[in-house]
Amino acid sequence: MNLATLAIKNIRRNRLRTVLTVLGVAVAILSFVLLRTVLDAWNTGAEHAAQDRLATWHKVTFVMPLPKRYFEDVRQVPGVKKATYINWFGAKHPTRDREFFANMAVDHETFFDVYDDMVVPPAELAAWKQDRQGAIIGASLAKQFGWKVGDEVTLNGTIYAGEWKFRISGIYTAARRSVDQAQFVFHWDYMNESLPQGRKDQIGWITTSIDDAAKGGSIGTAIDKAFDEREIQTQTMSERALNSQFIGAASAILTALDIVSVVILVIMMLILGNTIAMGVRERTREYGVLLALGFRPGHIVSFVIGESLTVGFLGGLVGLGLSYPVVQQGMGRWLEENMGSWFPYFRIPALVSVGALVIAVMLGLVAALIPAWRASKLDAVEALRRLG
Amino acid sequence: MSEAEPIITLRGVNKTFTRGKEKLEVLNDLDLDIPKGSFEALMGPSGSGKTTLLNLIAGLDRPTKGKIDVAGKSISDLGDSELSRWRSQHIGFIFQHFNLIPVLTALENVELPLLLTKLPGPERKKRAATALRVVGLEDRMGHRPAQLSGGQEQRVGIARAIVHDPTILVADEPTGELDRHSADEILGLLTKLNQEFEKTILMVTHDPAAAERATIIRKLDKGQLV
Numbered sequence: 001m002n003l004a005t006l007a008i009k010n011i012r013r014n015r016l017r018t019v020l021t022v023l024g025v026a027v028a029i030l031s032f033v034l035l036r037t038v039l040d041a042w043n044t045g046a047e048h049a050a051q052d053r054l055a056t057w058h059k060v061t062f063v064m065p066l067p068k069r070y071f072e073d074v075r076q077v078p079g080v081k082k083a084t085y086i087n088w089f090g091a092k093h094p095t096r097d098r099e100f101f102a103n104m105a106v107d108h109e110t111f112f113d114v115y116d117d118m119v120v121p122p123a124e125l126a127a128w129k130q131d132r133q134g135a136i137i138g139a140s141l142a143k144q145f146g147w148k149v150g151d152e153v154t155l156n157g158t159i160y161a162g163e164w165k166f167r168i169s170g171i172y173t174a175a176r177r178s179v180d181q182a183q184f185v186f187h188w189d190y191m192n193e194s195l196p197q198g199r200k201d202q203i204g205w206i207t208t209s210i211d212d213a214a215k216g217g218s219i220g221t222a223i224d225k226a227f228d229e230r231e232i233q234t235q236t237m238s239e240r241a242l243n244s245q246f247i248g249a250a251s252a253i254l255t256a257l258d259i260v261s262v263v264i265l266v267i268m269m270l271i272l273g274n275t276i277a278m279g280v281r282e283r284t285r286e287y288g289v290l291l292a293l294g295f296r297p298g299h300i301v302s303f304v305i306g307e308s309l310t311v312g313f314l315g316g317l318v319g320l321g322l323s324y325p326v327v328q329q330g331m332g333r334w335l336e337e338n339m340g341s342w343f344p345y346f347r348i349p350a351l352v353s354v355g356a357l358v359i360a361v362m363l364g365l366v367a368a369l370i371p372a373w374r375a376s377k378l379d380a381v382e383a384l385r386r387l388g
Numbered sequence: 389m390s391e392a393e394p395i396i397t398l399r400g401v402n403k404t405f406t407r408g409k410e411k412l413e414v415l416n417d418l419d420l421d422i423p424k425g426s427f428e429a430l431m432g433p434s435g436s437g438k439t440t441l442l443n444l445i446a447g448l449d450r451p452t453k454g455k456i457d458v459a460g461k462s463i464s465d466l467g468d469s470e471l472s473r474w475r476s477q478h479i480g481f482i483f484q485h486f487n488l489i490p491v492l493t494a495l496e497n498v499e500l501p502l503l504l505t506k507l508p509g510p511e512r513k514k515r516a517a518t519a520l521r522v523v524g525l526e527d528r529m530g531h532r533p534a535q536l537s538g539g540q541e542q543r544v545g546i547a548r549a550i551v552h553d554p555t556i557l558v559a560d561e562p563t564g565e566l567d568r569h570s571a572d573e574i575l576g577l578l579t580k581l582n583q584e585f586e587k588t589i590l591m592v593t594h595d596p597a598a599a600e601r602a603t604i605i606r607k608l609d610k611g612q613l614v
Contacts, residue, residue: 001496001512003503009491289487292448293501293548294476296469380448384483 003299007306010279018311021275025315025364026322028268029356033323033348034331035261036355039254041335041346044177050117050239051213054220057205059233063088065202066232071107073226074206079219081211084110085203087188091155091164093145099338101141103155103184104204105191112136114209117176118183124149124170132190134169138181140337142171155184160191177345178243181336207239265363272315273367276308280371287375288383297376304372305365312364316357323348323356394421395556395588396445401454403440403611414440416611418454427582427589429602436608438592439560445590446558447475459555476504480549480587482559486541488533488548494520495529498547505552519547523577539570546577550587557581559591563598575601 011018056074058064068085075083087105108129112120120128120136128134137147147153151168166186174181192200210219220236227234237245280287287300332346403415414437422428422445430438443449444456447463456464459478466474480501488497498516507515520526523543533541542562549557559578563571579601581587591602599605607614 001492001499001503002509006492006500006503013491285485285487286489289481289483289489290500291472292446292475292481294472294479294504296472381443384487 003302004306007303008310010283010303010307011310013279017275017278021272021311022315022318024271025268025312025360026318028264028271029316029319029360030322030326031264032261032359033319033352033356034327035257035264036352037327037332037346037348038343039257039261040349040352041343042250042254044345047178050176050178050209051216052210053114053239054208054210054216054223054236055205055239055242056208056220056223056234056236059224059235062205064232065204066206066234068201068203070227070232070234071203071206074208074223077208077219077223077226079210079212079215079222080208082110082114083206083208084114085188085206086111087191087202087204088159089155089157089186089191090159091157094154094156094163096145097156099144101144101182101184102180103186105188106185108187108189111185114207116209117174117179118172119175120170120172128169131167131169132187133165133167135166135184135186136170136172137168137185138183139171139173140181141184142168144182144337160195162194164191174344180344182338265359268315268360269363269367272308272312272364273370275311276304276368277371277374279307280304280375284378284383287378288380291378291380292384297378300375300378301372304375305368308364308368308371309361310364312360312362312367313357315364316360319360320353320356323353392423392425395424395459396420396422396590397455397457398445399455401444401451401456403437403444403449404452414611415444415451418612420606420613422588422590423604425582425586425588426604427578427602428591428604428606429599430590430592430606430608431594431596431599432608437611438608441608442558442560442590442592445556446479446481447471476501477552478555480552480554480557482542482545482549482557482562484561484564486533486538486545486565488541488544490533493530493532494525494536494544494547497533497544498551500548501552516547516551519551520544522550522581523547537570538566539573542566542570542574543577546574546581550581550585555588557587557589559589561593562591563593563595568597571595571598 058066071083071085074080084107089103089105091103093099112118112125124136128136135153142148147168149168149170153166153168155164155166157164188203208223210216216238220238223236224234290300291297328348335343335346398418398420401415401418402413405412405414418441430441432438440449444451445458447458447466451464454464455462461474463471463474489500492500495513495516498519499512502512502515517526517529520529523546525540525543525547528536528540533544536544562578563574566574575598578589578591582589591598593599
């Protein structure tokens with residue numbers, strides 16, 4: 001036995017209380033890890049978005065279309081390497097219409113040149129280009145609906161009414177964390193040819209990849225300037241700025257999550273502090289005995305802090321141990337597969353894991369400060385008399 | 389025995405406690421010499437100042453006025469840390485309520501005072517085992533306090549008090565929680581420690597039968613020896 005084991009033995013004194021406190025800390029850490037992972041996953045889209053891609057749309061609003069001829073004009077702007085055009089299609093699964101997924105009509109010739117972080121096997125890509133009703137879907141979406149290459153699927157149009165029939169030509173995977181793996185893309189021509197004359201040859205937006213990401217601002221300005229004198233003006237923004245703007249719109253929610261994650265830690269600290277304070281109160285006479293035997297107040301402080309640090313550390317470990325199966329393997333996988341549009345990459349960041357453990361230990365320390373201070377002020381005679 | 393040189397000397401010792409605005413004088417201008425190797429019983433009614441006197445001699449408390457010398461050291465002049473260190477080397481405590489740590493075994497409880505020394509672990513264990521042997525509990529080393537009788541718990545308490553070979557043993561009502569038979573065993577053990585191991589023992593007691601085992605009986609009343 002030594003002084004450290006004496007401190008640790010105190011933890012075993014009231015096992016039920018210790019187990020419940022460790023579980024309390026573990027649940028707090030699990031909640032903290034979950035919230036921080038949500039925040040991180042939410043920001044992943046912006047952080048990992050392509051810096052060398054610009055999006056150009058109607059200056060008034062995203063939902064108003066651009067004339068298709070603008071596409072050729074954008075391609076001519078100096079600095080633009082590749083370009084493609086896209087329409088938001090907004091169709092739904094006929095029977096599972098509450099399960100959202102992005103579906104878009106895209107230019108089959110250029111789309112995967114610009115979105116080169118969506119990786120399609122070459123044979124499947126070639127087959128898709130040959131099939132006007134062909135569709136390429138993300139791996140998560142394929143898993144979600146059980147679709148595979150060769151399947152014929154029907155979507156119910158909302159913006160473009162009617163039943164739309166497709167054949168799955170290929171499945172893409174992501175080469176970048178920000179890529180939503182639950183998208184459904186098909187030939188723009190297939191959609192366009194089915195539309196009445198007044199709605200033909202209109203596109204939702206143009207995405208360009210540029211030579212130099214550092215010149216994104218000036219190239220974007222040049223694109224918009226090209227349409228300054230035209231009937232419809234445009235607005236161009238980098239993909240990262242676009243994602244940041246989207247995140248900015250949800251900033252109130254993110255701030256709330258941020259605050260809640262801190263509140264959880266404060267609650268955890270109070271629970272731990274209360275448990276430690278109860279232990280100190282119950283052991284007042286024992287501390288009096290130790291002081292009488294020659295132990296100094298510093299020893300008593302070490303016992304109290306040691307106990308709290310150990311409970312905090314154990315709670316942190318259990319919480320982290322639970323976080324991986326619950327947050328990453330369970331929720332994370334489900335979110336990526338079913339809500340890939342919002343959470344394309346839902347994994348616990350290493351920094352959050354390490355941070356959670358460090359925070360658990362540090363909060364253990366802070367939680368022990370007041371009980372330890374009070375224990376250090378104990379007078380041996382008073383302590384022996386109080387409960388003796 | 390009474391002619392032996394004093395190991396404890398008190399001169400003009402006063403102890404006053406303050407409770408709110410009220411001042412309570414517990415010890416009043418006390419002079420006392422306790423000879424080395426004596427076994428003294430300190431008796432008196434409740435509130436007479438017995439435990440306060442014991443605490444002052446053991447260095448748990450300080451006098452309001454006066455001087456206390458124990459084993460050639462003026463303990464009334466020591467700082468908190470020095471006093472703690474001095475206590476850990478020179479005083480062995482025996483409590484009325486045994487005050488063992490419930491999560492520790494008998495051996496670990498006895499080893500406690502040695503944690504403050506630089507002795508290596510195996511040596512500490514060896515000495516704790518020896519102390520338990522002296523009190524006749526060599527077969528209860530692995531037992532926790534809850535697995536021991538009251539008399540056995542107090543014997544563990546005595547082993548803890550002697551394990552670091554202190555100069556003086558102070559016992560505050562050591563038989564107060566025990567039945568007559570167990571009390572006699574404990575008193576026999578204290579007598580043995582006094583006679584065979586030449587420990588100076590200062591015992592506070594209400595029990596006349598316990599006091600009879602002492603070589604000197606002192607009576608305290610209203611803060612003064614009578």
